[in-house]
Amino acid sequence: MPKSTRFLLNLVVLFASMGAIDCLMAMPDNASPLAIVYALIFSGLMFGWCKAHAAARGSDPPTGAAIMAAFLAPIGVPLYFLRSMPVGQALWSSAKALLFFVGLLATYGVTSMLFDLLRT
Numbered sequence: 081m082p083k084s085t086r087f088l089l090n091l092v093v094l095f096a097s098m099g100a101i102d103c104l105m106a107m108p109d110n111a112s113p114l115a116i117v118y119a120l121i122f123s124g125l126m127f128g129w130c131k132a133h134a135a136a137r138g139s140d141p142p143t144g145a146a147i148m149a150a151f152l153a154p155i156g157v158p159l160y161f162l163r164s165m166p167v168g169q170a171l172w173s174s175a176k177a178l179l180f181f182v183g184l185l186a187t188y189g190v191t192s193m194l195f196d197l198l199r200t
Contacts, residue, residue, distance in 0.1 A: 082136050087129035088180070094121055095184045099191030103199065123150040130160055139164065154181070 102112045112118070127150035134141040142163040148156030157177045161170040 082132070084129055084132040084136050087125050087132055091122070091125050091129075091184060092187055094118070094125065095188045096191045099188040100195045103192045103195035122153075126150045126153050126156070130157075134164065137164070 098112075098114075098118055101114060105113065127146050130141050130146040130149040134146075141160060145156065145160040145163060149160050150156065158170070158174040161173045161177070164170075165173060
């Protein structure tokens, strides 16, 4: 399995565990006490994914692309694709990344609902 794929699978595991932990640690104001920890782990995984993806393609990521992908993923990932691929391929890759991010949010929601059902 390519290293970049392992980073993506770790993101799925992160969002599933976030849903479970947030459900079990329900706060009255709906704020997660671990939000900063989640953000740091997410940023590290996105940075690693960008570097691993570029290495798998046999190139270095464009300057600043890995940092943008880490700290501002909705803008950084398409920017990375647009700066490192032909336009058509970059747009297709950006669409797949958007679907992946939606899938991460769905993973969080489904896991949270399942743990809520188990808890009651």
